[in-house]
Amino acid sequence: MTFVQLIDCKTSRFDELNQLMDRWVELTQGKRTATHDLVGRDRSDASHFVEIVEFPSYEEAMRNSNLPETDRIFQEMVALCDEMPTFTDLDVVRDEQLYAANVRRLFDVMATRGDLPPLDGLMAEDYHDHDPSNEQDNIGMDAIRREMEMWRGGFDFAFTVEDQISQGDTVCTRWTWRGTHKGDFMGIAPTGKQVMMTGTSIFRCREDGKIAEGWWQYDRLGLMAQLGALDALER
Numbered sequence: 001m002t003f004v005q006l007i008d009c010k011t012s013r014f015d016e017l018n019q020l021m022d023r024w025v026e027l028t029q030g031k032r033t034a035t036h037d038l039v040g041r042d043r044s045d046a047s048h049f050v051e052i053v054e055f056p057s058y059e060e061a062m063r064n065s066n067l068p069e070t071d072r073i074f075q076e077m078v079a080l081c082d083e084m085p086t087f088t089d090l091d092v093v094r095d096e097q098l099y100a101a102n103v104r105r106l107f108d109v110m111a112t113r114g115d116l117p118p119l120d121g122l123m124a125e126d127y128h129d130h131d132p133s134n135e136q137d138n139i140g141m142d143a144i145r146r147e148m149e150m151w152r153g154g155f156d157f158a159f160t161v162e163d164q165i166s167q168g169d170t171v172c173t174r175w176t177w178r179g180t181h182k183g184d185f186m187g188i189a190p191t192g193k194q195v196m197m198t199g200t201s202i203f204r205c206r207e208d209g210k211i212a213e214g215w216w217q218y219d220r221l222g223l224m225a226q227l228g229a230l231d232a233l234e235r
Contacts, residue, residue, distance in 0.1 A: 002092040003058045007051040009077075009085035014041075014049065017080045020073060027069040033060040047082065058091065099205040100166040103173055106203075106211060107159040110148055119145065124212040131216045154185030155195075162198075172202045177218070181227060188227050195226040 011017055021039075025032075034053050042048035055061040064070060078084065106122050119141060129138040129147065138144050151157070157179030165172045178196040181188075199218025206212045224230055 003055045004090045006088040010082040024073040033064040097166040103171045111158045124210045128213045155179035
């Protein structure tokens with residue numbers, strides 16, 4: 001279970017404290033178990049700071065605390081604070097990356113059977129799509145719907161999300177796509193073949209969570225080979 005520690009402190013020497021944290025990062029390279037560190041300043045009190053440190057588990061946090069470098073830096077940290085820092089230990093019981101959740105919904109919606117559902121709740125009206133297999137980028141809701149309908153007309157398919165990383169307004173997804181070739185696709189008559197390909201997509205989201213821009217990389221050449229489109233070239 002992910003574990004988070006909140007360190008609450010007051011200091012008028014934040015620049016020195018910040019340098020101290022940089023030194024801790026350097027000294028614990030290859031030893032520390034912390035995975036994410038965030039520091040926030042209180043808008044109503046410029047001397048009040050809260051540090052949020054994330055660990056894979058409570059046990060890993062204790063390993064990190066027992067490092068001699070951590071203990072030494074902590075003692076120096078206390079000397080820079082106006083009063084003794086306080087600690088709050090939290091087991092994370094819910095961790096929802098909302099931008100990532102919207103991207104997962106988009107993959108599900110693209111694969112929906114029947115009519116393509118509305119996309120305005122997921123994508124910006126001026127969405128910009130970058131796909132190296134297209135001569136021009138698709139820009140706007142109508143253009144991306146036409147692109148999706150081309151794929152949906154050629155295949156019954158589904159995505160499996162293999163990995164997903166979210167940072168700031170950007171979500172990177174590694175996926176596997178599996179489909180049945182049921183209709184014309186790029187001039188290839190339906191073959192009924194079961195096909196698959198892997199790919200990675202990066203999406204940028206707006207402040208409201210709607211997807212504003214996307215970049216696709218996938219094995220389209222491998223897909224065409226599975227459909228037999230390269231056989232004539234190999235003869």
